[in-house]
Amino acid sequence: TSFRIAVIPGDGIGKEVMPEGLRVLEAAAERFSLTLEYQTIDWASCDYYEQTGSMMPADWREQLAGCDALYFGAVGWPAKVPDHVSLWGSLLKFRREFDQYINLRPVRLFEGVPCPLANRKPGDIDFLVVRENTEGEYTSLGGRMFEGTEREVVIQESVFSRIGTDRVLRYAFELAAGRARKHLTVATKSNGIAVSMPYWDERAEEMARHYPGVATDRQHIDILTARFVLQPTRFDVVVASNLFGDILSDLGPACAGTIGLAPSANLDPERRFPSLFEPVHGSAPDIYGKGIANPVAMIWSGALMLDFLGRDPALADGTPWLRAHDLILRAIEIVLADGPRTPDLGGDAKTEDVGRAIARLVRTL
Amino acid sequence: TSFRIAVIPGDGIGKEVMPEGLRVLEAAAERFSLTLEYQTIDWASCDYYEQTGSMMPADWREQLAGCDALYFGAVGWPAKVPDHVSLWGSLLKFRREFDQYINLRPVRLFEGVPCPLANRKPGDIDFLVVRENTEGEYTSLGGRMFEGTEREVVIQESVFSRIGTDRVLRYAFELAAGRARKHLTVATKSNGIAVSMPYWDERAEEMARHYPGVATDRQHIDILTARFVLQPTRFDVVVASNLFGDILSDLGPACAGTIGLAPSANLDPERRFPSLFEPVHGSAPDIYGKGIANPVAMIWSGALMLDFLGRDPALADGTPWLRAHDLILRAIEIVLADGPRTPDLGGDAKTEDVGRAIARLVRTL
Ligand SMILES: CC(C)[C@H](C(=O)O)[C@@H](O)C(=O)O
Ligand SMILES: CC(C)[C@H](C(=O)O)[C@@H](O)C(=O)O
Numbered sequence: 001t002s003f004r005i006a007v008i009p010g011d012g013i014g015k016e017v018m019p020e021g022l023r024v025l026e027a028a029a030e031r032f033s034l035t036l037e038y039q040t041i042d043w044a045s046c047d048y049y050e051q052t053g054s055m056m057p058a059d060w061r062e063q064l065a066g067c068d069a070l071y072f073g074a075v076g077w078p079a080k081v082p083d084h085v086s087l088w089g090s091l092l093k094f095r096r097e098f099d100q101y102i103n104l105r106p107v108r109l110f111e112g113v114p115c116p117l118a119n120r121k122p123g124d125i126d127f128l129v130v131r132e133n134t135e136g137e138y139t140s141l142g143g144r145m146f147e148g149t150e151r152e153v154v155i156q157e158s159v160f161s162r163i164g165t166d167r168v169l170r171y172a173f174e175l176a177a178g179r180a181r182k183h184l185t186v187a188t189k190s191n192g193i194a195v196s197m198p199y200w201d202e203r204a205e206e207m208a209r210h211y212p213g214v215a216t217d218r219q220h221i222d223i224l225t226a227r228f229v230l231q232p233t234r235f236d237v238v239v240a241s242n243l244f245g246d247i248l249s250d251l252g253p254a255c256a257g258t259i260g261l262a263p264s265a266n267l268d269p270e271r272r273f274p275s276l277f278e279p280v281h282g283s284a285p286d287i288y289g290k291g292i293a294n295p296v297a298m299i300w301s302g303a304l305m306l307d308f309l310g311r312d313p314a315l316a317d318g319t320p321w322l323r324a325h326d327l328i329l330r331a332i333e334i335v336l337a338d339g340p341r342t343p344d345l346g347g348d349a350k351t352e353d354v355g356r357a358i359a360r361l362v363r364t365l
Numbered sequence: 366t367s368f369r370i371a372v373i374p375g376d377g378i379g380k381e382v383m384p385e386g387l388r389v390l391e392a393a394a395e396r397f398s399l400t401l402e403y404q405t406i407d408w409a410s411c412d413y414y415e416q417t418g419s420m421m422p423a424d425w426r427e428q429l430a431g432c433d434a435l436y437f438g439a440v441g442w443p444a445k446v447p448d449h450v451s452l453w454g455s456l457l458k459f460r461r462e463f464d465q466y467i468n469l470r471p472v473r474l475f476e477g478v479p480c481p482l483a484n485r486k487p488g489d490i491d492f493l494v495v496r497e498n499t500e501g502e503y504t505s506l507g508g509r510m511f512e513g514t515e516r517e518v519v520i521q522e523s524v525f526s527r528i529g530t531d532r533v534l535r536y537a538f539e540l541a542a543g544r545a546r547k548h549l550t551v552a553t554k555s556n557g558i559a560v561s562m563p564y565w566d567e568r569a570e571e572m573a574r575h576y577p578g579v580a581t582d583r584q585h586i587d588i589l590t591a592r593f594v595l596q597p598t599r600f601d602v603v604v605a606s607n608l609f610g611d612i613l614s615d616l617g618p619a620c621a622g623t624i625g626l627a628p629s630a631n632l633d634p635e636r637r638f639p640s641l642f643e644p645v646h647g648s649a650p651d652i653y654g655k656g657i658a659n660p661v662a663m664i665w666s667g668a669l670m671l672d673f674l675g676r677d678p679a680l681a682d683g684t685p686w687l688r689a690h691d692l693i694l695r696a697i698e699i700v701l702a703d704g705p706r707t708p709d710l711g712g713d714a715k716t717e718d719v720g721r722a723i724a725r726l727v728r729t730l
Contacts, residue, residue, distance in 0.1 A: 083556045084563065092557075116594050118483040142522070142560040156561035157507070162517035191448045192457075192611065195507035196521035198449065215711035222611045225590055226619030229481050246557065246587045247612065254591030 001316075002035035003068040003309050006274070007079040008317075010090075011046050011209035012283025013293035014073020020355025021071065021302045027362040028328055032320040039067065047078035055081075055089030061097075064274065068312075069305050070094065072278035073298065077285060088140075088300040090186075093131050098273035100266035101164065103131035104173050104304070105280060107252035107262070111335035113345065115257050117176055117229065125256045127235035130172040131245020133266055135164045136196075138161060138242045160196045160241075172239035173211040173270060183236035186218045200241065208317060221247070228255050249280060260344050263300035265308060277305040291350045292354045294342040299358055302329035331361035366681075367400035368433040368674050371639065373409050375455075377648025378658035385660035386436065386667045392694055392727040393671060397685040404432065407593065409455040411442035416654020420454030422444075426462075429639065430524045433677075434670050435459065437643035438663065442650060453490045453505075456643075460564040462497050463638035465631035466529065467536050468496035468610060468644065469669070472617035472627070477702035478710060480622050490621045492600035495537040496610020498631055501561075503607045523711025525606075530568045536634060548601035551583045552609040565606065569710045580594035586612070593620050614645060623711050628665035628671060628702075642670040659707040661697055664723055668693035697728035 009018040022038070029036050041063070042048060043056050055075075057063065064070070072094075076086050094100065109115055109125035117125075141157040156168060169186075176184040186204045189263035190197035208216045219227065221244050227234065228251050240248055253262035279297030287293060303325045310321020339357045341347025376382040387403070394401050406428070407413060408421050422428065429435070437459075459465065474480055482490075505521040534551075541549040551569045555562035566583060568654050573581045574603035584592070586609050590600065593616050605613055618627035627645035644662030654657060659704075668690045675686020704722045706712025 079644060084559060087556050088559070116482055120480060136558040138559070140559040144425065144560075144564070146527075150527060154525040154561050154564045156523040156525070156558060158521040158523070160519040160521070162511075162515060189608065189611075191452050192503040192608065194449060194453070194503070194510075196519050199509070199519045221389065223614035225612055225616040228615065228622055229594060229619045230623075246554075247590055249585035251562070251590040251594065254594045258595075259588070259591055306471040321571075 001039055001314065004037045004039065004066055006041050006064055006067040006070045007306070008039050008041045008044050008070055008072045010044055010073040010075040010283065011077045011086075011289040012074055012285050013281075014075065014283055016291060016293045016351050017279065017295040017298035018071075018073045020351055020358075021298035023355050023359045024299045024328060024331075025306070027359040028324040031327070031363060033321060033323060034306070041178070044072075044075060046075070046081045046086055049081050049089070050084065050268075051067060055086055056093070067274045069309060070276040071302060071305060072276050074279060074281065074283040076283045079285065079320045083093050092138070094276050095266055098268055098276070099134060100273070101132065101167055101267050102265070102267040103133035103249070103265060104265040105129040105131065105245075105249035105252070106304075107256055109256040109260070110333060110336045111192045113257035113261065114303060115255075117232065117255055120232065125232045125252075127252070128175065129239050129245055129249040129252055130168065130175065131249055132164065132168040132242045133160060133190065133245075134242075135159050136154035138326050142213055147212075158196050160199055160205070165200060169204055169207040169239060169297045172237055172336055173207055173214055176237040176267060179236060180182055181236040182213055183215045183217070185224070185235055185238040186216060187221050187224050187238060187240035187248065188218055189221045191220060225250070225251055225341045227303075228252060228282060246248045253280060254331070258344060260294045261296045261300070263297050263344070264300070264303055265304040267308060271312065275305075275308055277301040277308075291352065292343050293351050295351050296358075297354045298335070299328065299355065300332060303332075316345045327362055328358070331365060334361055366679065367396040367402055369402045369404065369431055370670070371406050371432040371435045372403050372405045373435055373437045375409055375438040375440040375648065376411050376442045376451075377439055377653040378646075378649050379440065379648055381653070381656060381658045381693060381716050382486065382660040383436075383438045383661035385716055385723075386663035388720045388724045389664045389693060389696075389727055390436075390667045392724040393689040396692070396728060397689045399671070399689060403404055409437075409440060409453055411440070411446045414446050414451065414454070420451060421458070421618055432639045433674060434639050435641040436670060437641050438646040439521070439644060439646065441648045443584060457503070457714060459641050460631055463633055463641070464499060465633050465638070465641055466497065466499045466532055466613070467630070467632040467634060468498035469630040470494040470496060470610075470614040470617070470627060471665075471669075472614070472621055474621040475626070475698055475701040478618045478626070480620075482597065482620055485597065486675075490597045490617075492617070493540065493602050494598075494610055494614040494617055495533065495540065495602060495604045496614055497529065497533040498610075499607075500524050500526060501607035523561050525564055527568070530565060531572065534569055534572040534604060537602055538572055538579055541579045541602040541657060542576055546601040547578055548580045548582070550589070550600055551581060551602040552586050552589050552603060552605035552613065553583055553610075554586045556585060589613070590616055592603070593617060602699065618645060623709060625659045626665070628659045628662050629639075630666070630669040632673060636677065640670075640673055642666040656707050656717065658716050659709050660716050660720045661701070661723075664693065664720065665697060668697075692727055692730060693723070696723045696730060699726055
C-alpha cells in the first residue's frame with residue numbers, strides 16, 4: 001500500500017523545516033520499505049495570497065483529492081497578510097472542512113533540553129493534550145450593535161454540539177484507556193462560563209460511565225494551568241475544548257523547555273478526509289532566512305503522521321509504520337541529548353545539521 | 366475619617382485566615398492611627414445557604430449600605446452547595462452588582478518561597494494582572510437546542526461592551542504609565558476567537574494612542590501562558606479579559622511559587638460601590654479545620670484594601686494608609702524569608718503563628 005502526502009511548506013520557517021521533515025521521512029521510508037508519494041503545494045501561503053488575493057485556489061479540494069495526509073509547515077506572515085485572513089483561509093479551514101476534530105499534542109521533556117521548571121527530569125513531563133479542533137470558542141458567530149457609540153456591544157458566540165463534544169471526549173477516554181496510567185484530566189470552567197462548560201462537564205460525566213477503568217479528574221482551566229507548572233507529573237491525557245486545548249498545548253511544551261519542539265496531529269480518526277500534521281510553532285518571521293530554525297517539531301509531526309497512517313484499517317500490516325514512528329522518536333531523543341543543536345537550544349547548528357543527524361540515525365540505529 | 370469594612374469570612378479556610386487578616390489590620394490601624402469599623406457578616410457562605418436556601422439575604426444591599434469595602438475570605442463548599450450556586454450567588458454577584466470592574470492581582474516572587482521555575486530570584490517575577498471583572502466570557506447567556514438528541518447544540522455567548530472594555534484598558538494603561546517600566550501586555554486571541562477578540566484589540570489600539578509613553582505588547586493567550594513560564598521577567602502590567610485574566614492570575618502566582626499567597630482587589634475605581642478584597646485561593650475543604658492554612662493572601666489582600674482606601678479623594682491625607690500597606694508588605698516579606706511557615710511552604714507553623722508574626726512586625730518594624 002502506498003500513501004499520498006500533500007506537502008505544504010507554507011510561510012517563513014515552515015519552508016526551512018519542511019526539507020528536514022522530508023529528509024527524515026525518506027530515511028524512514030527506505031529503512032522500513034514504506035511507500036510514500038509526495039505532492040508539493042505552494043498555496044496555503046502568504047506568498048500565494050500576495051499573488052492571487054486568496055490563500056488557496058478555488059479548486060483546493062480537487063487538488064487534494066487522493067491525498068491521505070497533509071504535511072504542513074507553518075502559515076502566517078502578519079506583515080503581508082493579517083493573521084485572521086491567512087489562518088482562517090488555510091489552516092483553520094483545513095481543520096474544519098476536513099473535519100479534523102482531534103488535535104493531538106504530545107508534551108515531553110527530553111534529556112538535553114533545558115527545562116524552565118526546577119528539578120524536573122525526563123519522565124516527569126510526558127503527557128498528551130487532546131484538543132477539540134473544529135468548534136467551541138473558535139467561531140465568527142456574533143456581531144456588533146450600536147457601533148461606534150458609547151453603548152456599543154459585541155457578542156461572541158461559542159458553539160458546542162453534542163456530536164462535537166462527545167467525539168472528542170470519546171477519543172480521549174479511548175486513548176487514556178489504552179495507556180499505562182489510564183488517567184484523564186478534563187479541563188473546564190463551569191464555575192464561570194455558565195452555559196457551555198456545564199454542558200461539557202455533563203457530557204464528560206456521561207462518557208466516563210463507559211470507561212470505569214479510566215480515572216477522571218475535572219479541573220478548572222485556571223488552576224489547571226497552575227498545576228502544569230507545579231505538578232506536571234500528575235498528567236497523562238488531558239482533554240480540552242478548542243480554546244483551552246490551544247492554551248494547554250502551548251503551556252505544556254513551554255514547561256517542557258520550549259514550544260519549538262512540539263508537534264501536532266490534526267486528525268479525522270474516521271479517515272473520511274486527510275489528516276494534517278504540523279509543528280505547533282508558527283512561521284517565525286524574526287528568524288526566517290537564517291537557516292537556524294529547529295526542525296524537530298516538523299520531524300516529530302512526520303513521525304506522528306507515519307503512526308496515524310500505520311493504523312489505517314486498510315493496511316494488512318501497519319507494524320513497519322509504527323516502528324518507523326518509534327525509531328524517529330528514538331533518533332530525536334538521541335540528537336537532543338547529544339547531537340547538533342540549533343541556537344534556540346544553545347547551540348550553533350543549522351536546521352539542516354539537525355535534520356541530517358536525525359536522518360542518519362534513522363538509517364543506522 | 367473612618368472607613369467601614371464588611372468582614373465576610375465565607376466558607377472553609379476563609380474562616381481560618383480571616384482572623385489573621387483582621388489581626389494585622391488592627392496592628393496597622395493602631396500604628397498609623399487609622400480608623401476602621403467592622404461589621405461581621407455570616408452570610409455569603411454555604412452554611413447560610415444550608416439554613417436558608419439562598420447564599421445571601423434579600424436585603425443584602427441594605428445590610429451593606431454604608432460599607433466602604435468588603436473584606437472577603439473564600440466561598441464555596443461543593444459537597445454542600447454546587448459551585449455555580451454558591452459563586453454566582455455571592456462572589457460573582459458582588460463583582461457584578463457593585464460593578465467592581467477591575468480585578469487587580471499582583472504577582473511576586475518572595476525570598477524564602479520555593480519557586481517552581483529554575484534559577485529565578487525575587488525581583489525576576491514582579492508584575493500586576495489587571496483582569497476585567499464584570500462581563501466578557503463569564504455569562505449565563507445562551508442555551509441549548511434539540512436537547513437530549515443527537516443534534517443537540519449549545520450556544521454560549523460572551524459579551525464585550527465598549528464601556529466595559531474601555532474602562533479596564535484605561536485603568537491598565539494608567540497603571541502602567543505610573544510605573545517605572547511603563548510596559549503593558551495585552552492578552553488576546555483574535556486569531557481564533559473572531560468577533561470579540563478583534564474588537565478587544567481595536568479598543569486596545571485606540572487606547573494606546575492616548576498613552577504614547579507606555580510600551581504595549583499584544584500577545585495571544587496561548588503563547589502568553591508559555592512566556593509566563595519561559596520569560597517572566599518581561600512582564601510589568603498585563604491586562605486581560607475576564608477569562609484570560611482568571612487564567613493568568615492563577616498561572617502567574619503558580620510561577621512565583623504558589624497560588625496560596627496571591628491576593629486580589631476587586632475594585633470599583635469610581636467608588637460608587639464598595640470594593641472587595643479577597644485571597645485568590647478558595648475555601649480548600651481538604652485542609653479546613655486543621656488551622657494550617659496560609660494566611661498571607663488574606664493579609665496581603667487587607668494591605669491592598671488599605672492602599673485603595675488611602676487613595677480615596679475624600680481623605681485629607683491618605684499617606685498613613687499607603688504607608689500601612691507598604692509596612693504590611695515589608696512584614697510579609699520578612700516572615701516569608703525567615704519567619705514561621707505553614708505546611709504549604711514546608712514548615713509546621715499554624716495559621717495563627719504566621720498572623721501573629723506579621724502583626725508583631727507591623728507593630729514594631
Ligand atoms: C495560529 C492559531 C490560530 C492556532 C490556534 O490557535 O489554533 C495556533 O495557535 C495553534 O495552536 O495551532
Ligand atoms: C471561583 C471562580 C468563579 C473565580 C473566577 O473564576 O473568577 C476564581 O477562580 C477567581 O479567580 O476569583
